[in-house]
Amino acid sequence: MQKKLKVTIFIIVLCVAINLPSAAQTSKERGLGQGIDLPYQMSEGDKSAKEIIKAITDNFAQINDFKGSLISKVILNKDKKIAYQANIMKNQQRSLIDNSYNFNKLEGTEVGRLLNSLPWIYLPPDYSLLQTALPLNGQRDYLKPLANLEDLYTLKLIGEANLNNNPMYLLELNNLFTRQILWVDQEELIIKKIEIFNSNKQLVATINYNDYQELVDNILLPNLIEVKDNQGRKILLITYQNWVLNSGLNYNDFAVGFAPQARREIVKLEKKVNNNPKDDESRYLLSKLYYKILDIEKAIETLKEAIKIDKKVKYYQKLAEIYRGQGKYRKAIKAIEDALIIDYQNGELHFTLGELNLQLNNLEAARDAFETAVSLKPTREEYLERLFWTYRRSSITAAMLNNAQNILDKLIALAPKKPEYLIYSGNLYFDAGKYMQATLRYQQAIQVEPKNTWGYIKLAKSYEKMKEYQLAEQLYKQAINLEPNWLNYEEIADFYYRWQNYEAAVKYYKSALKLKPKQFNLKVKLGKAYWALKDKDEALKVWGGILEVDDLKVNDYLELGQLLTNYKLDNLAVATYQQGIKEFGDSADSWTERVVAKLYANLAKLYEKQSNYQLAVNNYENALELHDYPWIYRKLGVLKLRDGDLATAVKLWKKVKQKDPSDLRAVYNLAVAHLITGEFDKVRINSKYIKRFKPDPTLSKLTTKLTKVVDELERLQENKNNYQTYGKEYKANGDRWRRKGRLNLAMQEYRAALEKNAYYGDAYFYLGMIQSVKQNYQRVEEIISRFDNDYFQQNKAEVLKEIRNLVKEVK
Known part of the structure; x- marks a missing residue:
């Protein structure tokens, strides 16, 4: 069977090599694959900020004419809303707006001032025309701002993030007066959200572009634009209704205007329904006409009247359509559920x-x-x-993958010439570790579309998993022969790197970089390949050169710094984090602030590693000013502990436990802290808390040891002599400071007690405990050795050893 597969592949490769005609490319339905890591075609990789903006504007350059309506609702407060509607049409020669209102009701209102002050840049499909139809009186001093951003802002690609499980580019627009963060869908290249900040980096408003619809091929418009103030309150809703693109609007369309025939029909139908209170069909037709002229409230009211007379499926469907158009999805669902009571066997419902x-x-x-x-x-x-696609967006379980595969089998049977179904099916088998079945699917995809190199890449990966390395190598090379792009060069370079042919990996990474010279990941991989060849100078040259690029994203600094740390290049990692902080430290949006917080925290770890306590503390505190990650509180608490400030450490760890109850390491740290202060009941409470969450084996053993040490300490206290001892008052002062978490002061008192009495065992014991906290392990060993040499003190030696080991695990 395997031999037959190999022969089939070589026949396919041979056929492609002699230029058989390629199958026509097909594309999957819009939005089906959002958030799914199952690409059919290879992605184009990183884009520059200018390329992303150009792609967005090019989308609308395909529009020759359009016609539609806008319904805008301004929400002044909970009890007062103002609604406007406008009809719009435009072709290459002229435009027309039908609205018979002004925005006087917004004058002098807080919401009106905010809306008018917002620097809008994106109102698809035509900024300048739509703005005049909306309750937005300000910012009319420029046309097509998205196409002329460099006249208004500095433009920068700052990073990549996820929004509702979909990958996004984050672009920053900045000038003296405002800053905007654009969230751009990486697949569709459409703006999904804009965050607007003032010059003081304070959030002013957020604009969400929701429920995009594909009206003609590859042209998408939002169904709803939603504006929220800095408190998250909705202040403006803009709904797109009845939009039609590229319908060939001509002179007659502009002469006729907007739905005059519909208005005449409305008059006739209104008379008809007034004369016949039982005429549900006429009410249904009337509601459709109301909807056409954007009288939404009358459309819904009339449709509900029709439903009262006769519950028909099409009435509920129309009601759901209207609600959906307004973004009222729950009401739309209720309408469909009502329709299903009538006709449950209706697949469309x-x-x-x-x-x-x-x-x-x-x-x-x-x-x-x-x-x-x-x-x-x-x-x-x-x-x-x-x-x-719904299966693939659900939790990845064996049952769900099996269900998805069964559906794909049906799709392949219905459309055997669609290569994407075959690729998706192969991906499912590949993910399940069924590489032979995956291979068959990828072969079939290649047969359907012989010049689609993604099929060869996926097939090569399957053969690689089956340890057919020579065959995989030939397939990677065939992909390059068909399409010598940087992605295919990267794929074969990755293949060689995985199988430790580092010289070949370097060769192909360099080929990829010639085609994509600014690609961050390629430079990272090239440096790793040089390092594997033990050519560290070249690796450092490549990685150091990354920092000279002027368009790095904030994520890139984080990734590069972590890579350099892993390779023990701490000084270069420090420089990387410092440069990232310098470049993005004044960003206003919360997402960038979270990443910059990680830059500060990682820098703090490096300073901590170098025993530079104050710089480590400063950088952890800088990180927490930007975002309060619980793990940073925990790390800062450890530093405070090592510096003898146990009281502050306890406060920080309690905050971690409050913010993230699953952080059992912080709870362990708290338990050790209470062990040091002698609060044994709290040690037991925290130990039980840890065990309740079923910790990993290491933490479980440590927790068990903690409770044993508490028992030993209680026995030591029971056997303690209360007779007068020289230095006892200093030791008592030390105990008081220790219980308050002021370990440096406690240590001074214990030393003072020992100056009075060099044989004071209890003072030595607690001094040893604090020296363990401060990581002065040589001094701890001296104290343990002293106890070991004293028959009556040997039990203290064993307990101190255990405490030292427990304190070492505070992280």
Whole structure:
């Protein structure tokens, strides 16, 4: 069987090499694969900020004409809302807006001032025209700001993040007066969110662009724009209604205007329904006309009247459509559920229910609805596709993967010439470790589309897993022969690196960099390959050169610094973190601040490693000013402990326990702290807390030792003599400071007690405990040795050894 597979592959490779015609490329439905790491085509990799903005504006350059309506609702407060509506049409020669209102009601209001002060840059599909139709009186001094950003802002790609499980580019626009952070979908290259800050880096407002719809090929418009103030309160909703693109608007369309025929029909139907209170069909038609002219409230009211007369599925469907258009997904779901009571066997209703639940991210409910739709219409490709992607967005379990594969099998049977289904199927088998089945699917994909190099790459990876290295190598090379792009060079270089052919890896990484000279990951990998060849000078040259690039993202600094730390290049890692902090330290958005906080924290770890206590503390504190990661509180607490400030350390660890109850290391640190202060009940309480969470074996053993040491300490205290001893008052003062967590002062008192009485065992014991905390292990060993040589003190030696070991584990 395996021999037959090899022969098949070589035949495919041979056919491609002699230039057989390639199959027409197909593309998956918009939005189906969002958030799923199952690419059909290879991604283009990192884009520059200018390239991202150009891609966004190019999307609208394809629009020759458009027609639609906007409904804007300004929310002044909980009880007062103002609604406006406008009809818009435009072609290459002219434009027309139909609105018969002004915005006087907003004058002098706090919300009105905020909306007018916002520096809007994105109102698709035509900024200048849409702005005049909206309650936005300010910022009309420029046209097409997105296409002319460099006249208004400095533009920078600052990083990559996830929004609702979808990968985003983060772009920063900055000038003297404002700063904006654009969240751009990496797959669709559409803006999903804009955060607006003032010059003091304070958040002013957030604009969300929701529920994008593909109106014509590859052109998407949001269904809803939502503006929130800095407290998260909604202040403006803009709904797109009845939009049509590239319909060929001409002179007659502008002459006729907006829906005059619809208005005449409305008058006729209104008379008809007034004369016949039982005419549900006319009410249904009337509601559609109201919706067409954007009288939404009347459309809903009339439709509900029709439903009261006769509950028909199409009435509920129209009601759901209207609610969906307004972003009222829960009301839309209720309408569909009511329709299903009438006709549960209607696959379209179940499919719509699934779509609506996806909008609310209710994956389980969406999956149930799509499964029902497929069971009712098992050959509807659209239903099967949506169910497949819903499975893939759900928790990855064996059952879910099996269900997804079954759906793909049906899709492949329905559309055997669609290579993407074959690739997705191969990916599922690959993820499940079924490499032979994956190989078969990838082979079939290549047969369908012989010049799609992604099929060869995926097939090569499968053969690599099957230890068919020579065959995998030939497939990687064939991908390069078909398409010598930087991604394919990177793939073969990764292959050689994995199998320790570092010279070949260097060769192909360099080839990739010639085509993509600013690609961060390629430079990182090239440096690693040089290091593996023991050519450390070249590796350092490559990695050091990364810092000279002027368009690094904040994530890049974090990744590079961690890499250099792993290679024990601490000084270069310090320089990396410092440069990242310098470049992004004054960013205003919360996401960048979180990453910069990690830069500070990682820098603090390096200073801690170099025993530079004060710089480590300063950088941990700088990190916490930007974002309060619980683990940073824990690390700062350890530093405070080592410096003798146990009281502050306890406060920090309590804060960790409050913010992240699952951080058992912080709870362990607290238990050790209470051991030092002699609060044995609290040691036991924290130990029980740790055991309740089923800790890892190491922490479990440490917790058991803690409770044993507490028992030993209590026995030592029971056997303690109370007779008068020289230096006893100093030892008592030391105990008081120790119980308060002031270990440096306690240590001074214990030393004073020993100056009075060089044989004072208890003073030595607690001094040894504090020296363990401060990591003065040589002094601890001296004290333990002293106890070992005294028959009556040997039990203290054993307990002090255990305390030293427990304190070492405070992290």
